[in-house]
Amino acid sequence: MSMNGAVDQRRDHSPANAAVVPAEAPRVRLNPSMEHKPDNYDDLPLEFCPVLFSCLERYLLPSMLTAPRDTKVDHMREILLSYSPEAERIKKLSYLTPAFFLQPLHKELYGMHATNFFVSSFLKAIHENTEESFRSIMSEPVPGIFVFEMLQPEFCRLLLEEVEHFEKWVHDKGFIIMHPNLMSKYGVVLDDFGLETMLDKLMCDFVRPISKVFFSDVGGSTLDSHHGFVVEYGIDKDVNLGFHVDDAEVTLNICLGKQFSGGELFFRGVRITINGPSRYIKQFNVSVNQRDEEIFDYSQVPGQAILHHGRHRHGARATTDGNRINLVLWCRSSVFRELKKYQKDFPSWCGECKREKKARQQISISATKQELLKDGEPLT
Numbered sequence: 001m002s003m004n005g006a007v008d009q010r011r012d013h014s015p016a017n018a019a020v021v022p023a024e025a026p027r028v029r030l031n032p033s034m035e036h037k038p039d040n041y042d043d044l045p046l047e048f049c050p051v052l053f054s055c056l057e058r059y060l061l062p063s064m065l066t067a068p069r070d071t072k073v074d075h076m077r078e079i080l081l082s083y084s085p086e087a088e089r090i091k092k093l094s095y096l097t098p099a100f101f102l103q104p105l106h107k108e109l110y111g112m113h114a115t116n117f118f119v120s121s122f123l124k125a126i127h128e129n130t131e132e133s134f135r136s137i138m139s140e141p142v143p144g145i146f147v148f149e150m151l152q153p154e155f156c157r158l159l160l161e162e163v164e165h166f167e168k169w170v171h172d173k174g175f176i177i178m179h180p181n182l183m184s185k186y187g188v189v190l191d192d193f194g195l196e197t198m199l200d201k202l203m204c205d206f207v208r209p210i211s212k213v214f215f216s217d218v219g220g221s222t223l224d225s226h227h228g229f230v231v232e233y234g235i236d237k238d239v240n241l242g243f244h245v246d247d248a249e250v251t252l253n254i255c256l257g258k259q260f261s262g263g264e265l266f267f268r269g270v271r272i273t274i275n276g277p278s279r280y281i282k283q284f285n286v287s288v289n290q291r292d293e294e295i296f297d298y299s300q301v302p303g304q305a306i307l308h309h310g311r312h313r314h315g316a317r318a319t320t321d322g323n324r325i326n327l328v329l330w331c332r333s334s335v336f337r338e339l340k341k342y343q344k345d346f347p348s349w350c351g352e353c354k355r356e357k358k359a360r361q362q363i364s365i366s367a368t369k370q371e372l373l374k375d376g377e378p379l380t
């Protein structure tokens with residue numbers, strides 16, 4: 001489910017999702033052109049009956065009659081919307097998201113074709129679905145961060161082309177799109193471009209089985225919504241990414257390419273975020289509260305995935321050359337979020353809380369020992 005993205009238009013300040021609002025009804029002819037043979041619109045996912053478009057086409061001005069079908073459809077939709085009652089119109093506008101308008105470049109990306117998407121070692125581990133099989137393909141360089149090979153180079157190539165296709169369309173139409181999240185300005189929300197269903201399958205059938213084993217304490221087995229996007233770095237784009245936690249229980253971050261230098265990810269331990277914003281990424285100061293054993297820096301290569309707790313504090317160093325583009329899936333559990341509201345104790349997954357608990361226990365043990373020594377009791 002996409003929560004953060006939508007299209008907006010440069011020319012007006014209509015709310016996100018309300019993409020195209022005609023200022024006034026475009027003009028049509030009074031009498032139909034009976035000699036004109038209208039196009040067929042049956043194959044398009046239109047919010048009005050396709051026959052209506054074919055009928056209306058005969059009423060278009062001569063300059064529009066010879067326009068490409070896509071242009072005519074956009075134009076006629078504007079006419080029809082301008083005649084819709086207000087409530088109906090607002091409802092229909094919610095259909096006007098990019099996925100609705102844009103023809104995909106690589107249709108095969110929109111369904112889950114696992115054998116074409118993933119490397120065989122990953123598929124085998126998912127199929128076996130045991131902790132042992134997952135561990136056989138993963139490294140865990142610091143607790144709670146899992147690194148493994150995941151995507152085939154061809155899938156990465158096609159997805160990068162699809163993203164470029166979205167971006168070109170957005171640019172040609174003069175739209176601006178929502179940023180992937182509050183910190184990244186370059187990239188796109190994939191859910192808004194029709195990839196939501198595929199990404200949902202990715203979460204349910206591939207991320208959730210692994211998370212059930214490794215992130216059960218943060219709702220890994222009940223992940224039920226996601227925010228899926230790509231982020232792009234380079235000297236003419238975002239260069240780096242500040243130290244932050246994600247609005248996610250579990251984050252999957254996969255490098256898609258292309259060629260780049262720099263761009264290392266750095267991780268610095270999991271922390272509870274008290275009263276954190278529910279929807280947005282939260283930024284920290286990296287020098288605060290650092291511990292040596294939590295330091296992990298990593299240079300990802302294309303196709304490789306990192307799976308981590310969403311509140312594992314992290315950031316990305318400057319990409320000094322080329323372009324680095326990553327697919328990021330923030331996976332959320334509504335069950336975990338609901339239960340967290342009632343949690344009074346320190347959560348087990350927060351590094352700082354765990355240490356605090358241990359320190360308290362140590363103090364209490366030492367105090368007891370002191371008491372016993374004072375009383376002259378033998379220690380065992």
Ligand SMILES: O=C(O)CCC(=O)C(=O)O
Binds near residue numbers: 181241314315316
């Ligand atoms: O740049 C990256 O690979 C990390 C992206 C990230 O952490 C995020 O978007 O939440």
Ligand SMILES: [Fe+2]
Binds near residue numbers: 245246
């Ligand atoms: Fe992040």
